[in-house]
Amino acid sequence: MSTKLKEVDVVIVGLGWTGGILAKELAEAGMKVVALERGAARSSENDYSLPNIRDELRYVVRHDLMQNTARDTLTVRNNPTQEALPMRRLGSFLPGEVVGGSGVHWSGHTWRWTDMEFKVRSNYEERYGKKFIPDDMTIQDWGISYAELEPYYDKFERTAAVSGKAGNIAGKIQEGGNPFEAARAKEYPLPPLTPILASEMFSNAARNAGYHPFPRPSANASQAYTNPDGSQFGACQYCGYCQRFGCEANAKGSPHMTVIPLAMRSPNFELRANSWVTKVLKDSDGKKVTGVTYTNVLNGEEFEQPANIVLLCAYAINNVHLMLLSGIGQPYDPASGAGVVGKNYCYQTGASATLFFEGKYFNPFMNAGGSNATIDDFNINWGFDRGPHNFVGAYNVGGGFNTALPIGYRPVPSGTPQWGKAWKQATAKWYQTAMVINASGSVMANRNNYYDLDPTYRNAFGQPLMRMTFDYQTNEHRMGTHAANVINDIAKSMNPTKLNQAVARTNPWTVVPYQSTHNTGGTIMGTKPSDSVLNKYLQSWDCHNLFVVGANVFPHNSSYNPTGPVGALAYWTADAIKNKYVKNPGPLVQA
Amino acid sequence: MTKPESPRQDSVGKESAHTESASPEFDRRNFLKGAVVGGAAAASGAAAIAPESAQAQQPAAAPEPAGYAFFNLDEAAFIEALVDHMVPADDLTPKGTDVGINIYIDRALAGAWGKGDRLYMQGPWKKGVPSQGYQLPLTPAQLYRAGIEATNAHCRKTYGKSFDRLDETQREEVLVGLSSAKINFDSGLPVRVFWGALYQTVIEGMFSDPIYGGNRNKVGWQLIGFPGVIAVHRDHVAQYRGKPFPNKPVGIADMS
Numbered sequence: 011m012s013t014k015l016k017e018v019d020v021v022i023v024g025l026g027w028t029g030g031i032l033a034k035e036l037a038e039a040g041m042k043v044v045a046l047e048r049g050a051a052r053s054s055e056n057d058y059s060l061p062n063i064r065d066e067l068r069y070v071v072r073h074d075l076m077q078n079t080a081r082d083t084l085t086v087r088n089n090p091t092q093e094a095l096p097m098r099r100l101g102s103f104l105p106g107e108v109v110g111g112s113g114v115h116w117s118g119h120t121w122r123w124t125d126m127e128f129k130v131r132s133n134y135e136e137r138y139g140k141k142f143i144p145d146d147m148t149i150q151d152w153g154i155s156y157a158e159l160e161p162y163y164d165k166f167e168r169t170a171a172v173s174g175k176a177g178n179i180a181g182k183i184q185e186g187g188n189p190f191e192a193a194r195a196k197e198y199p200l201p202p203l204t205p206i207l208a209s210e211m212f213s214n215a216a217r218n219a220g221y222h223p224f225p226r227p228s229a230n231a232s233q234a235y236t237n238p239d240g241s242q243f244g245a246c247q248y249c250g251y252c253q254r255f256g257c258e259a260n261a262k263g264s265p266h267m268t269v270i271p272l273a274m275r276s277p278n279f280e281l282r283a284n285s286w287v288t289k290v291l292k293d294s295d296g297k298k299v300t301g302v303t304y305t306n307v308l309n310g311e312e313f314e315q316p317a318n319i320v321l322l323c324a325y326a327i328n329n330v331h332l333m334l335l336s337g338i339g340q341p342y343d344p345a346s347g348a349g350v351v352g353k354n355y356c357y358q359t360g361a362s363a364t365l366f367f368e369g370k371y372f373n374p375f376m377n378a379g380g381s382n383a384t385i386d387d388f389n390i391n392w393g394f395d396r397g398p399h400n401f402v403g404a405y406n407v408g409g410g411f412n413t414a415l416p417i418g419y420r421p422v423p424s425g426t427p428q429w430g431k432a433w434k435q436a437t438a439k440w441y442q443t444a445m446v447i448n449a450s451g452s453v454m455a456n457r458n459n460y461y462d463l464d465p466t467y468r469n470a471f472g473q474p475l476m477r478m479t480f481d482y483q484t485n486e487h488r489m490g491t492h493a494a495n496v497i498n499d500i501a502k503s504m505n506p507t508k509l510n511q512a513v514a515r516t517n518p519w520t521v522v523p524y525q526s527t528h529n530t531g532g533t534i535m536g537t538k539p540s541d542s543v544l545n546k547y548l549q550s551w552d553c554h555n556l557f558v559v560g561a562n563v564f565p566h567n568s569s570y571n572p573t574g575p576v577g578a579l580a581y582w583t584a585d586a587i588k589n590k591y592v593k594n595p596g597p598l599v600q601a
Numbered sequence: 602m603t604k605p606e607s608p609r610q611d612s613v614g615k616e617s618a619h620t621e622s623a624s625p626e627f628d629r630r631n632f633l634k635g636a637v638v639g640g641a642a643a644a645s646g647a648a649a650i651a652p653e654s655a656q657a658q659q660p661a662a663a664p665e666p667a668g669y670a671f672f673n674l675d676e677a678a679f680i681e682a683l684v685d686h687m688v689p690a691d692d693l694t695p696k697g698t699d700v701g702i703n704i705y706i707d708r709a710l711a712g713a714w715g716k717g718d719r720l721y722m723q724g725p726w727k728k729g730v731p732s733q734g735y736q737l738p739l740t741p742a743q744l745y746r747a748g749i750e751a752t753n754a755h756c757r758k759t760y761g762k763s764f765d766r767l768d769e770t771q772r773e774e775v776l777v778g779l780s781s782a783k784i785n786f787d788s789g790l791p792v793r794v795f796w797g798a799l800y801q802t803v804i805e806g807m808f809s810d811p812i813y814g815g816n817r818n819k820v821g822w823q824l825i826g827f828p829g830v831i832a833v834h835r836d837h838v839a840q841y842r843g844k845p846f847p848n849k850p851v852g853i854a855d856m857s
Contacts, residue, residue, distance in 0.1 A: 061856035064830035067809035072714060079721045086733055095729040095736055098721040204838050248834040258832065371845050375827055376834040416808040416827045428780060428800065429687035430773075434824065438693055441825035442845070467723060520732035 026111020
């Protein structure tokens with residue numbers, strides 16, 4: 011029997027970037043806010059400090075800041091005819107489980123997704139005709155525009171201390187930036203990070219090939235910085251322990267040292283860590299939600315927290331899982347195409363080459379999350395004609411390092427023995443003298459890539475596990491082939507001593523090894539309830555006092571890291587709640 | 602790559618000195634097995650007296666006996682032979698047991714990870730397809746135990762003796778057979794899964810922080826020139842661009 015608590019204005023499920031932003035904005039607006047976070051509270055001072063944070067085994071291999079799969083995981087399969095089996099330990103992606111969420115262990119790459127994504131179906135149909143898009147590719151326009159989001163991108167970039175070089179300010183192309191980016195109102199809050207040798211060499215080669223390299227925008231403060239809220243950042247130390255780690259220097263923009271402490275300063279806000287939300291509750295006619303149930307994982311006690319507004323701000327996968335467990339909205343059925351919850355799960359793809367330069371020291375242990383150079387010539391460049399290559403989507407190519415620690419990163423030329431003296435010699439010779447060029451590619455939505463509840467396996471709370479059905483399609487294989495060719499041409503032009511060439515992936519998606527924590531879709535935003543779960547304000551079409559925030563709202567996945575639009579949409583939703591919803595509670599878009 | 606610079610002095614520095622020349626014929630495993638003939642009461646005494654007796658027989662040459670928290674005698678002999686074969690002594694590093702890789706693996710298997718921490722262990726158990734990842738009903742410790750037993754069974758069938766008694770060529774043959782999955786285990790244990798765990802833990806024992814028992818003297822880091830937990834490269838990015846960084850790795854314990 012659960013204990014029913016006193017009603018609050020807002021309950022937030024999950025306290026990472028999105029929950030933190032909404033907690034701060036709504037508490038400061040005078041609303042009584044409670045945040046329920048399944049993970050423990052940790053701080054930079056006590057937990058992400060030297061020397062203990064610099065532990066590859068603990069944080070990279072043993073997943074210290076990540077979801078515990080003994081308690082809750084997913085089942086996985088490549089297509090609806092297979093039997094899904096549990097992901098028994100983490101591999102391909104790494105959801106965070108701590109106050110601050112994945113915003114603690116991300117690398118900081120912060121991109122602005124543009125109308126190329128938000129109007130994806132319209133764009134391709136207009137240019138290439140309806141037939142260019144395969145029948146089973148369920149891409150659709152998002153119902154939002156870049157112009158609407160631009161101020162919110164800016165707000166997030168300033169909050170998170172993004173270092174970068176603008177390529178297009180108010181329509182004027184800027185030297186040294188990304189010439190393909192959509193126009194921004196202002197320059198980045200901080201100048202780019204100091205380029206490392208590998209990114210410089212990549213940039214030179216890319217420029218010689220006629221491409222347009224630029225420094226990757228990243229929430230790694232290139233110098234000491236105070237954000238508009240007054241949160242203080244130290245300068246990035248290029249320590250090489252970015253991805254998977256909390257930042258000891260407070261140089262990586264993270265919610266636990268920005269928006270969350272600001273929310274906690276407000277008497278209107280309360281954080282309850284170690285609180286596992288099991289269900290969102292609906293009222294009798296199903297038109298509104300009334301709160302959530304949760305378990306205190308320290309003692310197993312169950313609570314009901316009533317609230318006027320419920321915000322799902324957990325990791326993208328967990329938000330969708332809660333919607334399915336709570337029976338809100340119609341679950342998606344791939345056979346009929348009916349239903350929406352679980353629809354359009356997407357991931358990312360890629361290709362990479364390793365270049366070996368005898369005697370050249372890259373010092374791969376000196377880098378920041380964003381010390382890469384990137385080209386977008388095959389990405390948000392609509393001038394790149396996909397027609398002859400017959401694929402929808404895009405990829406970006408980068409050169410440099412991000413977290414190249416020795417348990418996981420020990421490049422050797424193909425054919426090197428796996429052990430013995432020759433292995434040691436090659437490992438010693440090439441660790442410092444190799445560099446990587448890699449591509450990150452989009453994945454378009456497909457009819458058979460989706461989530462639902464698993465019929466067999468259960469989590470520690472006795473609830474069905476989420477079932478993920480996913481594989482890459484011919485479209486992604488074609489794009490991967492194009493990317494591998496571009497990478498190999500750039501790599502060969504650099505005349506490395508040895509080269510492990512990029513190869514397009516054509517095998518099924520596998521749950522190991524690590525690939526990307528950019529899982530998107532499942533509760534997608536859109537223009538109408540028949541093909542989406544949320545309207546453009548991330549408000550549920552079914553229950554108007556429920557908002558679902560995170561990459562789970564993306565109708566498809568681009569080649570970019572998702573946190574830019576995730577953060578911008580959180581601010582956008584906060585404004586919609588503060589300025590529109592509270593004044594007149596009800597649907598913000600009429601169905 | 603030249604020979605790594607001398608490591609910072611620390612408490613385990615002495616070990617490499619007296620193990621380099623060691624080639625003990627003395628078989629600690631058989632000695633210990635012999636000692637337990639008297640039964641359970643004698644067994645508890647055996648562990649206590651073994652190191653002293655070993656030293657009495659081979660006072661200068663014997664390696665400092667490793668104390669194991671997980672491995673039994675056969676498993677200890679297997680893992681010592683394995684890590685010394687995979688990481689042989691040469692001018693780059695001491696041999697695997699002197700790097701502490703066997704100790705790292707033993708502690709990992711005895712600890713939370715070995716007991717299945719963070720591993721979803723609910724059935725039903727199905728084989729699945731490779732893209733679905735690990736699907737065995739075994740903790741890492743159980744997998745290791747079953748894998749060593751199966752490998753030794755293969756060795757006895759093929760060569761008439763356990764892995765640790767094989768010569769270099771035979772050991773190499775077995776590792777090639779495991780890594781390429783040419784060997785099939787009669788027990789039904791999937792060889793690829795065992796090899797994957799084995800290889801990963803050897804790498805971890807070579808390159809993880811020395812606080813976990815491996816990478817002794819930071820020789821794994823010295824091998825590749827990885828500076829360890831040094832945190833402040835802000836000025837180094839420009840200062841050492843294209844140049845080798847001083848090879849003096851620092852571990853967590855050095856800064857604690």
